[in-house]
Amino acid sequence: MAAWKRANPVNFFLGRAESGHPRLLARDLLRCKIGTARPWYRKDLFSHYGCVNAIEFSAEGDLLVSGGDDRRVLLWKMHEIMEVRERPARPAVMNTEHGSNIFCLNLSSDNKNIFSAGNDETVIIHDVETGECVRCYMHEKPVYCISLNPSNDDIFCSASDDGRVLIYDVRKEPSEGEALILASSTGAYHGVMYNPTEPDLVATANAKTGLSLYDVRKPKQPLVQYGENRNESCMSVRFNQRGTHLLGLRRRREAVLYATVSAKPAAIFDNSGYYNSCTMKSCTFAGPDDDFVLSGSDDFNLYLWKVPYVDTDDFVAVTKAIYTLSGHRSIVNQVRYNSAYNLIASSGVEKIIKLWSPVEFPEQCEDPNKLILKQPRKMYTHDEYIRLVLQTGQFMSHDYSEQNTAEDPRMMAFFDSLVQREVDGWSSEEDGEKISSDKDSATNDSSDECTLFCMGFRKKLRRREMRNILRDNQSSEKRILIIIFHVFCEDIHYQ
Known part of the structure; x- marks a missing residue:
């Protein structure tokens, strides 16, 4: 007798909304679930042989790409992950490995190419269908972040340890002239992201000068230098879907939210136990309308905060997360949100990728309340x-x-x-x-x-x-x- 398969409630409600009911109903349901889920369900993905330093979802949320210390780029299909299967879903492995640790990944909007980069000072473009390397772009030092132009997959920018943010056009051969230098600094650039609705605007995160906003039409001249302290170390920057706000991570400080057009912070996010110092981390917006923000922590947890409503000149200090996601056994570095499945993905020092859902996974068999009650591992001295x-x-x-x-x-x-x-x-x-x-x-x-x-x-x-x-x-x-x-x-x- 065939085993009964439980449907994912998220897909059920989204499907019902598309069949004639207002889609707003589904969005409100998901937003409510994210804010009130107690506890969150989780699922582990195994395939990496070392720390997982980079994870990214495709634009439509149907693919997950991951990379790390084992130098391999793995491609996961979300529908296979979510299906009830006798054997765990296995990812496809790109044929070209990096020469050292992978730090960052990105996917083209048509899912035809994967961009990867890291400690070997090289950006590699992989063909998803064949798994082969399409093109390589050499840098002078390690590359920490890649962002693709939201209106043109042929253009991408890279943030590097050499203190430069470079813009490339893949329609040109790598040997044809130098890339456009968008930003230059004595400190390393750890993060970069195109504004999703205004492709001429690019946000950067620098180890010495913090968060900045650039216009590609006026390189090397920041439009906005965010924050009162212009000498703070920042490691990650993310725009919301509408491009109206950006979220930044600062070393040994709270996560910070800015309106894109304002240098003054709109909000900071903190919690007892949250700490960001020992490793390079990323942050992300979450929820159907980016109503939440997420970040990993040195205390092995993920923290989920509700984004407050903030007027242009107001400032709000959010000192308590609405939920702490516990389950990792070491530092959590990377976090991403999948709006199609209403999932959170996280990774870090461990060899696994964790998926988190406010609703039950199809094959969920263990009570998440019992998972929380499990004693954490003893830390090594x-x-x-x-x-x-x-x-x-x-x-x-x-x-x-x-x-x-x-x-x-x-x-x-x-x-x-x-x-x-x-x-x-x-x-x-x-x-x-x-x-x-x-x-x-x-x-x-x-x-x-x-x-x-x-x-x-x-x-x-x-x-x-x-x-x-x-x-x-x-x-x-x-x-x-x-x-x-x-x-x-x-x-x-x-x-």
């Missing part, structure tokens, strides 16, 4: 992280040839140590450097994971405990590792 490094005998390289989708304790412990370093005040206020899961190359690893390891390792060398560790690890490989780091720690003179 910095000493435990050091022991994990010694046990594995390496910390610089990540081997994805085993195609392992299981949780990586060493990676989880590394980011636990970052969080503890923040809590303990190890980071100075002048440290504007990002610390992300993008550290695949030896250079980047030595500036972050290596640095963190050495800071704790040097302290342990001064303790009697280290003698026990040396006695417990008799292999020559591990002894060599310990000696190398002993010398390195003394050379860099960390206090």
Whole structure:
């Protein structure tokens, strides 16, 4: 006997609205559900072998593309994810891999091409049908964000660590002249986005100058410099659907909302427990009419806030989220909203992508209330992280040839140590450097994971405990590792 399949209530109501009932009914229902759902249902997607640093939905919401530390671009079909299946949905894998970690993705409006970029300083355009590379655009440093012109898929802009926002036209060969430099700064550009209704306007997020608005017809001259503090570190910027407001993420500060035409903030969003410092994160609007905003946090949660009604000259401080989505086992970096399915997607340090829904998934079998009651995992201490490094005998390289989708304790412990370093005040206020899961190359690893390891390792060398560790690890490989780091720690003179 065939198993009974439960219909998704979201699709049911949307379908009913399209069949003659006012669509406003469905939109009001979804808006109400997002604001009142207690708790949210969730579904995990497994296929990545490392941290998932980038997720994006297609314009119509029928596709999800993801990428991360395993250097692969994966393409998921939403209808397969939502179906009741004997086996979990599997994504298509693009044939061209990046040379290092992937940081950002985008899809053309016709779903024919995927744009990906990251730590290998390259933007790759993939053909969705064949999986092959169509074109590559080399940069001088890592690329953190890509945005496509909403009225022309042949034009895209990139935000790079070299302090430039570049605009490319794919109808021209990469060798034909240089790209248009829209913005230039001494700080890295972490975010960029075209205004969805005014393609001549582009918003940027910079590590030193914060949020800005540019007109492509007048490059290098910001139309608006947002905020009173012009020297704050910003890592993400997103427009709402109408292009009237933009949302920004600032390091160690609240998420902030601006009217596109005003330099003064309209609202800030905060909550007890919300913190954004240890990794590069993104933010997004959510809901049928962008009535909500979302961001991940260093405390392993996602925070959902209601956007207040704000007059032009008013300012509102939203100090409490309407809901905290709990379930991740480490820092949440990426978050996106799918209006077609009324879903939230999130990812980060873990190898999984989580989907969140205010209504039950078709195959949902576990009570979400029981999921919330489950105890969170115990956080690793910095000493435990050091022991994990010694046990594995390496910390610089990540081997994805085993195609392992299981949780990586060493990676989880590394980011636990970052969080503890923040809590303990190890980071100075002048440290504007990002610390992300993008550290695949030896250079980047030595500036972050290596640095963190050495800071704790040097302290342990001064303790009697280290003698026990040396006695417990008799292999020559591990002894060599310990000696190398002993010398390195003394050379860099960390206090």
